[in-house]
Amino acid sequence: MLHPDLPITTERLLLRTVTSEDIDDIHAYKSQPDVCRYLPYEPLSREAVAERVAGLWARTELTEVDQGLNLCVEERASGRLLGDVVLFWRDAENSTGEIGYVFAPDVAGHGYATEAAAALLRLAFEDLSLHRITAQLDARNHASARVLERLGMRREAVHLQDLWFKNEWSDTMVYAMLEHEWRGQRPSVASPPHRSIV
Numbered sequence: 483m484l485h486p487d488l489p490i491t492t493e494r495l496l497l498r499t500v501t502s503e504d505i506d507d508i509h510a511y512k513s514q515p516d517v518c519r520y521l522p523y524e525p526l527s528r529e530a531v532a533e534r535v536a537g538l539w540a541r542t543e544l545t546e547v548d549q550g551l552n553l554c555v556e557e558r559a560s561g562r563l564l565g566d567v568v569l570f571w572r573d574a575e576n577s578t579g580e581i582g583y584v585f586a587p588d589v590a591g592h593g594y595a596t597e598a599a600a601a602l603l604r605l606a607f608e609d610l611s612l613h614r615i616t617a618q619l620d621a622r623n624h625a626s627a628r629v630l631e632r633l634g635m636r637r638e639a640v641h642l643q644d645l646w647f648k649n650e651w652s653d654t655m656v657y658a659m660l661e662h663e664w665r666g667q668r669p670s671v672a673s674p675p676h677r678s679i680v
C-alpha cells in the first residue's frame with residue numbers, strides 16, 4: 483500500500499485531494515477539445531467530472547496496482563485551481579509508477595505543470611520509495627514532452643503506430659526516470675518542496 487502524506491506544497495503550488503467544490507473548475511478545462519486532444523478520453527461533461535470526483539479521483543492512498551492518486555493543483559497565492567496531476571502505481575514487485583498532468587490552457591507557459599510534476603516525482607521517489615517512474619504520451623504532444631525533459635526524465639522509447647487513438651494510428655513516446663537519477667539531479671528541480679501539515 484502507498485500512503486502519501488498530503489497535502490504537498492511547493493514554492494508556488496498546493497497539491498491536494500480533489501473535492502466536490504472543484505467540479506466546475508475541473509470541468510472548465512477538461513471539457514475543452516484542445517485540452518483532451520492527447521488524453522485517453524473525450525471532453526468530459528460536468529456529470530462525468532462529478533462522478534469521477536466522487537469516485538476514482540477521491541482516492542487518498544493506493545492499495546492496489548493500477549490505482550491512481552489524483553491531486554488538484556492550486557496556486558497558493560490566489561487559491562485558483564490550475565490543473566491536476568496523477569500518480570499511478572503500476573507495478574508493486576518492481577516499484578514502478580507513472581505520472582500524468584492536465585492544466586487549464588490559460589495558465590500555460592508559467593512552469594506550473596513542471597513544478598507540480600516535480601513534486602509528484604519527489605513524492606514517488608522519496609516518500610513512497612518507488613524505483614522507477616514513467617510517463618507515456620502521444621508523440622505529437624510536444625508541450626508535454628518538454629515538461630518531461632525539463633524534469634530530467636529520459637526518452638526511452640517511441641513506439642510507432644502502437645495505438646489506434648481517436649480514429650487514427652498514433653505513436654507513443656515513453657519517458658522514464660530512476661530513483662538514483664532523481665537524487666542525482668540538479669537542485670533547481672530536485673530540491674524538496676516545502677511540506678505543510680494542515
Ligand SMILES: CC(C)(COP(=O)(O)OP(=O)(O)OC[C@H]1O[C@@H](n2cnc3c(N)ncnc32)[C@H](O)[C@@H]1OP(=O)(O)O)[C@@H](O)C(=O)NCCC(=O)NCCS
Nearest residue numbers: 517520583584585590591592593594595596619625626628
Ligand atoms: C502538457 C501541459 C501540462 C504543458 O503545459 P505547459 O504550460 O507547457 O507546461 P508548464 O506549466 O510546465 O510551463 C512550461 C513553459 O513555461 C515556461 N516557463 C515560464 N516560467 C517557468 C518556470 N518558472 N519554470 C519552468 N518553466 C517556465 C517554460 O519555458 C515552458 O515554455 P515552453 O514549453 O514554451 O518552453 C499542457 O499543455 C496541458 O495540460 N495539455 C493538455 C493535457 C495533456 O496533454 N497532458 C499531458 C498528457 S501526456
